[in-house]
Amino acid sequence: MPQVIGDTLQKSGFLRELKSAISGSAVKTDREAMSSYLVDWRGRHEGTALCVVEPSTVDEVAVVVRTALSHGVKVVPQGGNTGLVGGGVPLAGDAVGQQIVLSLRRLNRIRSINVLDNVIVADAGVVLQNAQTAARDVGRLLPVSLAAEGSAQIGGIVSTNAGGTGVLRYGTTRELVLGLEVVLADGSIWNGLQPLRKNNSGYDLKQLFIGSEGTLGIVTAAALKLFPLPQSRVTAFVGLPSPDAAVNLLRDLQSEIGDCVTAFELMQRECLELVLGALDGARDPLQHSHPWYALVEASTALRSDTLADTIEKNLAIAFEAGIVADAVLAHSEQQRATLWRLREEISEAERRHGTSAKHDISVPVSRIAEFLHHAPAAVKNSVPDAIPFAFGHVGDGNIHFNVFASAEDTKTINLVIYDLVTALGGSISAEHGIGLSKVDLLKRYKDTRSMLLMQSVRKALDPDAILNPGKVFDLAKTTDLGL
Ligand SMILES: Cc1cc2nc3c(=O)[nH]c(=O)nc-3n(C[C@H](O)[C@H](O)[C@H](O)COP(=O)(O)OP(=O)(O)OC[C@H]3O[C@@H](n4cnc5c(N)ncnc54)[C@H](O)[C@@H]3O)c2cc1C
CATH class of the missing domain: 3.30.70.2740 (Alpha-Beta Plaits)
Structure with missing residues (x-):
């Protein structure tokens, strides 16, 4: 049989089996319906796929993976598609054989929130902002915060080990994950969702999946740590002469109030100008321009009238020392949001520029x-x-x-x-x-021993190489690591 006809038959057999295994409407094959899933947020990477499949239960995710495996079809997991390195979109052409996009969008239930455990358990497709809101509704903080939080999903932030503006105080996503549920490359389900803070019973397997960018398994749910909501918060926008001054200011504030310094975001004047040019009604918070700025936030779970005074006093000392050139404090939630928008809109303003x-x-x-x-x-x-x-x-x-x-x-x-x-x-x-x-770049800058270990882990977890081909490193080309 000619190759093209063989491929077509194989493709239609795969799609038929997929549609009978899960709801047919969850399988998109129409070019237009698929288009937004095939191109990344920055418009840099665009790929091709047999279909986009949107299962709505964990069992359906497992069936999709098993069906793909039995047909030799590759699976590209996708969350909110806000990733900035093209990890969530398929490769172009048929370079690695046929691929599907597995969108977790419809797996969007918050399974539980337990205030005593300080834990939220959420499906992978829950949008980060919705998880934050659910936590806030019970007086708790889910501290991962980034400009894409209106679209990025729990599975995406886990799979990229997302950072954001809360890392200084709360750590990256890795430090917040207590447990995971993962569909493995053979279509079995690994339940590692136990939300324990202490568990030394063997290898800490969840760590493998955090930050693995969809190459080792499909995250279907995560148990994440929550914290008490801050009761007092001070936000300052500070003009600075240099990055050196910024680092010194951070040091001095940490010496004074420790981990109450919850965010310290640096930006060059050029970034502020980009945002001022792109945002309607935005204005420079300070009277004069400065080469560098820091958006500083301090917060505590205590009700404290003294936090603002402490920050003001320290900024005044830093001003006397020539570290700070000027500063303004937010006096309302709206002013705080306005200052944060100047920081959060940088990526979007840059993209438009x-x-x-x-x-x-x-x-x-x-x-x-x-x-x-x-x-x-x-x-x-x-x-x-x-x-x-x-x-x-x-x-x-x-x-x-x-x-x-x-x-x-x-x-x-x-x-x-x-x-x-x-x-x-x-x-x-x-x-x-x-x-x-x-x-x-990873191949060029990462040491050979680490590359070899990563290759072994990937081969062990995905021996048929069906998960997110070509991402992080290309398993098919690992021989040119020179090992
Ligand atoms: C404006 C803007 C600001 C940003 N700011 C930050 C920031 O401050 N800090 C930061 O760390 N990142 C930031 N990002 C990057 C991005 O938002 C994060 O990487 C985010 O975690 C991606 O989530 P997502 O759901 O959109 O994942 P996607 O983009 O859909 O996928 C990202 C990667 O994870 C994999 N993946 C997704 N879901 C799953 C799953 N359920 N199981 C297995 N693999 C999966 C994909 O295959 C892909 O490799 C920003 C992006 C934008 C557009």
Whole structure:
């Protein structure tokens, strides 16, 4: 039988079996209905798929995986599709054989919230913001917070080990996950949802799936830690002369109020200008312009009248020391939201402005100033008309160092930045992961032993290589690791 006819028959057999195994309406094959699932948030990666399938129960997810496995079809898990490295969309063409997108969107039930345990158990497809609201309704805080929280899903934040603005105080998603339920690559269901804070009974298997970007299993539910809601909160927008000043201010505030410093977001003047240009009605919170800004938030679960006074006093001391150039405090929830929008809208304003090379890097906090001092000059030295700018979660050493430049110059710029990051003992991906965008870079910068271990884990959990092909590293090409 000619190959094309054989492929077509195989495809129609697979789709027929899938549609009879789960509700037919959960299987989309129409090109238009599939289109938004096939392209990533930044519009950088677009792939092809036999279908998009949207199961509504864990058992249906398992059936989809088993059916795909028996037909040799690859499975690309997708949550809110807000990932920034192309991890949640299929590859282009038939490079790896036939693929489907498995959207977790309809698995969207909050299974339980227990205030005594301080735990929320949510299906993978629950939108992060809905989980935060459900927690708030019972007086608790789910502290993962990021600009895409209106679309990103619980399964997505777990699978990317998302960070965001709460990491300084509460840690990344990894530190919040108490348990997981996962459909494995053979279609069996692993129930590791026990929401225990202490459990030393063997390997901590959930850790494998957190941050594995859909390459080791399909997360179908997560048990996440909750915290008491902050009762007092102070938000300040601070003008600064340099990144060095920002790091010093963070140090001084932490010395004074410890982990009450819950967010410390740095942004360069250029970022503020981008947002002011893109947001209707937005205005500069400070009278004069400054080269750098920090959005600082302090909070505590205590009802405290003194937190604002403490912050004001410390900002005044920092002003006297030349660390702070100017500052304003939010006096209402609305003013707080306005200040946060200036930070949260940077990615969207950047996207509207044009193509940029993004570098989501981390270095030790003590080396941030050094990085931000050398990186722009190094980029300009290689590509003189490039426009670098930076913002990020300075308390975690995580800087988004982005560069407006032509697509042809991106490769050169990437190497300049990542060489510098590596020399400073940092990571080429602090938050967004590897996905498809950074596969070659991971191979270049990650040590061989780690690559070998990751390869062994992936082969053990997905021996038929059906999960998210080509993402993080390409199993089919691991021989060129030189091992
Ligand atoms: C404006 C904006 C701001 C952002 N800010 C931040 C930030 O501050 N910090 C941060 O860390 N990230 C940030 N991101 C990136 C992104 O929002 C996060 O990575 C988020 O966790 C992705 O969730 P998602 O549901 O959209 O996942 P998707 O984009 O759908 O998928 C991401 C990856 O996870 C896999 N995946 C998704 N769901 C599952 C599942 N159930 N089981 C197995 N694998 C799965 C996919 O295959 C893919 O590899 C931002 C993105 C945008 C657009």
